[in-house]
Amino acid sequence: MDGRRLDELRPIKLEVGLLDKADGSAYIEHGRNKILAAVFGPREAHPKHIALADRAVVRCRYHMAPFSTDERKSPAPSRRELELSKVIRESLEPSIMSEYFPRSTIDLFIEVLQADAGTRCAGITAASLALADAGIPLRELVAGCAAGKIDGKVVLDLSDNEDKKGDADLPVAFMPKSNSISLLQMDGSMTEEELKQALEMAVNACRTIYEMQRDALRQKYHIEREESEKGEIAEVKA
Amino acid sequence: MADVIGNKLIVMPVKGAYIPRMDDIVLGRVTDIGMSGWQVDIYAPYPAMLPASETPMRGRDSVRRDLRSIYGVGDLMIAQVIAFDRTRDPLLTTKGRGLGKVSSGRVARINNTKIPRIIGKKGSMITMLKKETGTDIIPGQNGVILVTGRNPDQELIAIEAIYMIEREAHTTGLTDRVKAMILERMKGITVGQ
Numbered sequence: 001m002d003g004r005r006l007d008e009l010r011p012i013k014l015e016v017g018l019l020d021k022a023d024g025s026a027y028i029e030h031g032r033n034k035i036l037a038a039v040f041g042p043r044e045a046h047p048k049h050i051a052l053a054d055r056a057v058v059r060c061r062y063h064m065a066p067f068s069t070d071e072r073k074s075p076a077p078s079r080r081e082l083e084l085s086k087v088i089r090e091s092l093e094p095s096i097m098s099e100y101f102p103r104s105t106i107d108l109f110i111e112v113l114q115a116d117a118g119t120r121c122a123g124i125t126a127a128s129l130a131l132a133d134a135g136i137p138l139r140e141l142v143a144g145c146a147a148g149k150i151d152g153k154v155v156l157d158l159s160d161n162e163d164k165k166g167d168a169d170l171p172v173a174f175m176p177k178s179n180s181i182s183l184l185q186m187d188g189s190m191t192e193e194e195l196k197q198a199l200e201m202a203v204n205a206c207r208t209i210y211e212m213q214r215d216a217l218r219q220k221y222h223i224e225r226e227e228s229e230k231g232e233i234a235e236v237k238a
Numbered sequence: 239m240a241d242v243i244g245n246k247l248i249v250m251p252v253k254g255a256y257i258p259r260m261d262d263i264v265l266g267r268v269t270d271i272g273m274s275g276w277q278v279d280i281y282a283p284y285p286a287m288l289p290a291s292e293t294p295m296r297g298r299d300s301v302r303r304d305l306r307s308i309y310g311v312g313d314l315m316i317a318q319v320i321a322f323d324r325t326r327d328p329l330l331t332t333k334g335r336g337l338g339k340v341s342s343g344r345v346a347r348i349n350n351t352k353i354p355r356i357i358g359k360k361g362s363m364i365t366m367l368k369k370e371t372g373t374d375i376i377p378g379q380n381g382v383i384l385v386t387g388r389n390p391d392q393e394l395i396a397i398e399a400i401y402m403i404e405r406e407a408h409t410t411g412l413t414d415r416v417k418a419m420i421l422e423r424m425k426g427i428t429v430g431q
Contacts, residue, residue, distance in 0.1 A: 024253075044285055
């Protein structure tokens with residue numbers, strides 16, 4: 001690995017609620033990745049025929065800014081972005097209690113400002129926080145992290161250089177409370193044994209990231225919790 | 239935000255979309271005029287409908303009224319939710335005391351989860367606000383609050399107080415601090431009678 005131990009995560013920074021206009025927002029720096037996630041909703045379904053009778057429709061747009069990569073990336077949605085949008089949506093949907101808001105939509109936007117491999121995982125981590133920030137009822141948070149293989153060795157959290165040289169890339173999204181995987185993809189080739197190792201590595205990393213997500217939320221809403229212990233707000237509600 | 243009272247756990251969202259409930263008083267803006275009523279934006283995930291049959295009748299049913307003459311697009315109103323469930327958009331009425339078109343005053347929009355704080359324990363906060371600023375304040379459950387005073391300065395002070403409460407809803411001693419802020423501001427203006 002270029003500098004780190006085989007199983008060491010890149011440095012991660014999380015911030016919640018930084019955008020005024022979105023209902024919920026979060027920002028993540030994962031290694032050299034810089035990604036913004038924003039949530040609007042639940043809100044009226046436009047166009048109406050998209051609405052589902054018994055739950056909210058979750059829409060997701062994963063997009064990379066033209067300046068996010070070495071070579072300018074065209075702003076038009078690429079096939080990869082379309083695929084990642086779908087895959088990210090599917091990784092977050094199980095955590096959203098969408099039955100609470102039938103006939104509405106929840107719109108998720110993930111904008112990659114700087115990319116350095118592992119963007120879909122970091123995007124999921126941020127998007128999960130943005131959903132929580134928007135006050136959308138969630139079963140739990142979803143954390144994302146990728147593992148891979150370089151020079152025959154199983155390795156955690158590849159950066160772009162490492163991924164380019166690597167033999168395999170395995171992005172994973174994981175929900176620690178229910179102990180379930182909501183995203184699992186692989187690029188390249190690995191033996192069954194290597195896959196098991198890589199998966200375990202990625203899942204453990206997700207558990208660590210999950211704690212960071214909870215800390216980020218705690219920091220934002222810290223004062224609220226302190227005051228509620230004194231019972232004042234509870235009385236007002238009663 | 240969670241609190242434990244006895245053996246019950248109460249979880250209150252600090253932030254969240256307004257989900258209409260039966261009998262809620264809300265403030266809304268007309269967005270469209272249809273054949274038999276108006277579509278009203280009540281700042282919820284669902285557009286509300288005010289049927290013409292739910293506006294106060296004046297006994298002249300034989301005359302077909304022009305809906306536009308009652309509410310035009312963009313008009314603000316105070317209404318009550320009379321129906322809402324998982325299968326239908328909210329239904330409103332303006333038959334009732336204090337309901338109907340809003341033609342004067344100022345509007346503040348805050349997060350709907352903070353409305354209970356604006357009202358306060360047994361109405362203590364809102365009573366103080368109305369008394370100290372000399373304005374009438376109608377809080378909509380959807381987070382929209384109407385402030386009417388005889389003097390635009392009084393209205394502005396009340397609005398400032400409302401936003402202050404929203405920002406500091408989670409702190410203690412808020413009622414006293416808001417009152418102090420209001421009294422300070424009120425010194426600079428003449429109270430209209």
